[in-house]
Amino acid sequence: MNGALKVLAHHLRLYxxxxxxxxxxxxxxxxxxxxSIGVGLGSLVSRGPAHTVGGISYVAFIAPGLLAATAMTTAxxxxxxxxxxxxxxxxxxxxMLASPLRVRDLVAGxxxxxxxxxxxxxxxxxxxxxxxQTVHSIGAVFAIPVAMLSGLAFGTPVMAWxxxxxxxxxxxxxxxxxxxxxxxxxxxxxxxxxxxxxxEGIAWLTPLAHGVALTRALTTGNAASMATLGHVxxxxxxxxxxIAAAMVTFRQELAR
Amino acid sequence: MIxxxxxxxxxxxxxxxxxxxxxxxxxxxYRRNWLVIISGFIEPLLYLxxxxxxxxxxxxSVVTQGGHQFRYAVFVAPALMATSAxxxxxxxxxxxxxxxxxxxxxxxxxxxxxxGVADIALGEITWALFRGTAYALAFIVIMAALGLVAxxxxxxxxxxxxxxxxxxxxxxxxxxxxxxxxxxxDLVLVVLIPLFLFSGTFYPISLYPGWLQLIVQVxxxxxxxxxxxxxxxxxxxxxxxxxxxxxxxxxxxxxxxxTARLERLLLx
Numbered sequence: 457m458n459g460a461l462k463v464l465a466h467h468l469r470l471y472x473x474x475x476x477x478x479x480x481x482x483x484x485x486x487x488x489x490x491x492s493i494g495v496g497l498g499s500l501v502s503r504g505p506a507h508t509v510g511g512i513s514y515v516a517f518i519a520p521g522l523l524a525a526t527a528m529t530t531a532x533x534x535x536x537x538x539x540x541x542x543x544x545x546x547x548x549x550x551x552m553l554a555s556p557l558r559v560r561d562l563v564a565g566x567x568x569x570x571x572x573x574x575x576x577x578x579x580x581x582x583x584x585x586x587x588x589q590t591v592h593s594i595g596a597v598f599a600i601p602v603a604m605l606s607g608l609a610f611g612t613p614v615m616a617w618x619x620x621x622x623x624x625x626x627x628x629x630x631x632x633x634x635x636x637x638x639x640x641x642x643x644x645x646x647x648x649x650x651x652x653x654x655x656e657g658i659a660w661l662t663p664l665a666h667g668v669a670l671t672r673a674l675t676t677g678n679a680a681s682m683a684t685l686g687h688v689x690x691x692x693x694x695x696x697x698x699i700a701a702a703m704v705t706f707r708q709e710l711a712r
Numbered sequence: 713m714i715x716x717x718x719x720x721x722x723x724x725x726x727x728x729x730x731x732x733x734x735x736x737x738x739x740x741x742y743r744r745n746w747l748v749i750i751s752g753f754i755e756p757l758l759y760l761x762x763x764x765x766x767x768x769x770x771x772x773s774v775v776t777q778g779g780h781q782f783r784y785a786v787f788v789a790p791a792l793m794a795t796s797a798x799x800x801x802x803x804x805x806x807x808x809x810x811x812x813x814x815x816x817x818x819x820x821x822x823x824x825x826x827x828g829v830a831d832i833a834l835g836e837i838t839w840a841l842f843r844g845t846a847y848a849l850a851f852i853v854i855m856a857a858l859g860l861v862a863x864x865x866x867x868x869x870x871x872x873x874x875x876x877x878x879x880x881x882x883x884x885x886x887x888x889x890x891x892x893x894x895x896x897x898d899l900v901l902v903v904l905i906p907l908f909l910f911s912g913t914f915y916p917i918s919l920y921p922g923w924l925q926l927i928v929q930v931x932x933x934x935x936x937x938x939x940x941x942x943x944x945x946x947x948x949x950x951x952x953x954x955x956x957x958x959x960x961x962x963x964x965x966x967x968x969x970x971t972a973r974l975e976r977l978l979l980x
Binding site: 474477478480481484485488489491492493496497499500501503504505506509514625628629632633636637640641645646650651 | 745766
């Protein structure tokens with residue numbers, strides 16, 4: 457564990473140089489999305505056929521969805537290019553392994569760093585959500601750890617896969633064929649049951665749909681059901697499998 | 713000697729036959745990554761289905777500034793087309809161009825051939841435009857297939873989307889010359905996200921207070937969205953010439969700035 461903390465300290469030291477820009481974007485982006493899509497498009501929805509989305513305003517509907525989606529996009533940008541870069545381009549891990557650190561320290565350290573980044577963006581996003589009056593109960597603060605868990609559920613399998621890549625083309629494909637479709641169709645902007653049955657089924661196989669359902673249940677105050685537990689189990693399973701897979705792939709690539 | 717060569721390059725006007733070599737180089741490279749090119753068609757389609765029909769089922773219909781009522785998918789589709797032209801051009805120029813300029817040092821090698829700085833700017837922007845045109849063509853065909861084209865004027869949507877792509881390709885190239893590192897792209901995003909969200913993309917700007925409408929009307933994507941939406945919904949008028957004129961002037965300004973900056977960066 458001590459080794460993992462050393463890896464985390466390495467990332468934090470680097471982050472000190474860029475944190476201002478990073479935090480600024482993490483703050484500005486939800487403000488813009490909630491103002492434009494939530495309030496602006498929401499005013500069209502309120503004049504639409506049903507006026508609300510299942511009884512809640514459109515901004516309150518998309519805010520938790522965007523929180524979970526932001527955790528996903530943050531996780532995917534932290535675990536694609538940066539991981540391959542440390543394995544192959546910059547060979548940062550080779551340098552780390554020349555010290556007393558072991559491969560499992562690297563994996564654990566990366567997971568800690570990802571958790572830190574997710575905590576930061578989720579917290580900032582949640583504060584913006586509260587400013588837009590889309591938080592309706594004290595229990596809603598649990599949306600922060602749930603968004604972090606969604607990010608880990610998506611990011612750790614990607615991390616395991618990214619360690620094995622040698623060009624950045626697969627990352628472009630991941631963003632185009634996985635991240636963007638999930639962002640648009642994963643339940644953030646409209647209820648997932650409006651999708652064709654087959655597409656809806658596929659969406660439920662991905663972590664984002666569960667993350668969105670869970671954060672939405674928490675911020676709108678409908679979290680007291682067995683479904684909640686089911687979503688947590690799915691997300692935790694994704695994260696656990698992802699970490700285990702990263703242990704394997706990092707060993708394959710680095711322990712020679 | 714190098715200084716003399718530099719002077720010669722500086723005086724060189726851009727030439728299509730030289731710029732075409734750079735386009736050929738980009739096309740050759742992408743033959744290996746054809747899946748990336750194909751994937752560019754998927755993204756606008758997803759937006760069209762997800763936002764147009766998914767969100768559209770919540771919105772119903774929209775009354776445009778012209779006073780006509782349209783289904784939400786008909787309203788939002790041309791705006792998504794304009795956005796896709798912008799994003800495609802910016803990705804190709806700002807991000808990929810920066811990578812080639814700063815890390816691959818491609819243009820240092822290119823300058824040791826008969827190509828000059830202006831050829832580089834022209835070549836890269838042309839390549840971005842090729843890609844963008846292919847996507848725009850696919851987009852308008854899909855729109856027509858889904859019944860989202862409400863006017864025969866939509867035939868002009870393709871050249872209009874090319875103009876939008878060209879404008880943002882020129883701006884993106886100019887921007888890339890100011891970027892210092894990958895973190896600076898955060899700032900590029902801080903500009904792109906509001907353009908995407910506030911240019912009348914998802915709802916008419918008449919929802920905004922007057923001062924905000926004025927601000928939106930001086931930004932480039934608004935004019936792209938207005939142009940495409942007018943063409944595909946068939947509300948044609950002389951103000952469209954204003955949209956076109958605005959985009960033409962901005963693209964030329966971007967081109968001049970990009971070339972001037974590249975000369976400073978590459979012919980130090």
